[in-house]
Amino acid sequence: MSHAYLISGPHQVGKMTLAMDVARLLNCEADERPCGECNPCKRITGQLHTDVRAIRVEGTGREGRGRTAISIDQIRDLQKEASLKPYEGRYRVFIVDGAEQLTEEAANALLKVLEEPPEEVVFLLLTADTGSLLPTIISRCQRIELRPLALDIIAEELVKRFGTEREQANEVARISGGKPGWALEASGDSDMLERRASQLDTVEVTLRQSIEGRFAYAERLGTAFTRNRDGVLAELTLMVQWWRDVLVVSQDKTELVTNLSRLDALRAAADGLSSDAVASAIKAVQETMSHLERNVNPRLALENMMLTLPTIN
Ligand SMILES: [Zn+2]
Known part of the structure; x- marks a missing residue:
């Protein structure tokens, strides 16, 4: 030892x-x-x-x-x-x-x-x-x-350990990005997946809204940031992942989608936007995250992001 x-x-x-x-x-x-x-x-x-x-x-x-x-x-x-x-x-x-x-x-x-x-x-x-x-x-x-594991190994393990449905196991494995710790924790704790799903619901709803709804979202995240920095950064990571999904759908690479159960919403969003617009959206969220990590005013950074992101179908 x-x-x-x-x-x-x-x-x-x-x-x-x-x-x-x-x-x-x-x-x-x-x-x-x-x-x-x-x-x-x-x-x-x-x-x-x-x-x-x-x-x-x-x-x-x-x-x-x-x-x-x-x-x-x-x-x-x-x-x-x-x-x-x-x-x-x-x-x-x-x-x-x-x-x-x-x-x-x-x-x-x-x-x-x-x-x-x-x-x-x-x-x-x-x-x-x-x-x-x-x-x-x-x-x-x-x-x-420690290295990320192959996704099918993780999915297999979830089916074995928790009796998870195959389709859901595949999705959780994809979401985990090869991190078994996350996949196991998520499968053992339904709250975690539900919280994630409701955050994605909010993202989809907010991106369809006009400026008031968007600023309300920015305000909520900005306020939460002072107490729960990691939580907010995780929520933005989720948003980046969602936009990435829109991008792969718009390029007809559905097999690369992470959030498999949201395919309909992803397709609707991809329909109304060019690949360039989606790529800029990803960049806008990532830049906001790096601004937040450098301690800029969180609410301003988030409002600015919400002004930049395109409206979706
Ligand atoms: Zn012991």
Whole structure:
């Protein structure tokens, strides 16, 4: 067992799932580890175990501006805790979720700990962007790279595990983009798919509306952004995906559609628009997302996007 692992791979490919498995493996009390059933396993799953801690970008600052980095203070706390003996389990496990978001100062402080790792401590660094990490940090870690899976393997697994209808399994696999963690979670949690469907309903309704309806949508997302940055970015990602679907439908490549169950609405939208107009729409949403990530005024950015997007059939 190494003291530090770097788990890399695209968003939602299953990095956190693997990290939690490792944490359970290290602290499980059963013979076959991790069992998922013993007290430590359950406490880790419920995020109640005092020796297992995830560190990530925290909270939102003043004026609704989300913090965008893991701070030096968070790593100093980690340093202090890491020097203590495990409290209830065998190992202390620190999961740094989004290691590319460490400030330079924080990264250097973490490097010090990795260079002289305390006994009975395991660090799990998760990242979607290995290129943004200090090479010195990478070299201290065992690397585990997670890749997206083939869609038919995922669909097969959903049919097997959940008895999902074939057609729906195919759609969920496509939506997951090869990320089994997402597909499994979505299939085990019908709320997740329903929420997604209702967000897509809203997108379709709003794009048919005039300016008042569009600005109301921009206002709602803009307000939500201050509390739930990731949620809003996920909603916009969904919108990009929807526009991509319109694009592939307009080019008669239906086999590439992600949201298979929405084919009728996608066809209607594609009918009224040129491929160029659809491509510009995709670009407009993507640009808005990168503006939001750079902390511009969210409502203005979203209103501007809604002015740019074409009206659909
Ligand atoms: Zn266990």
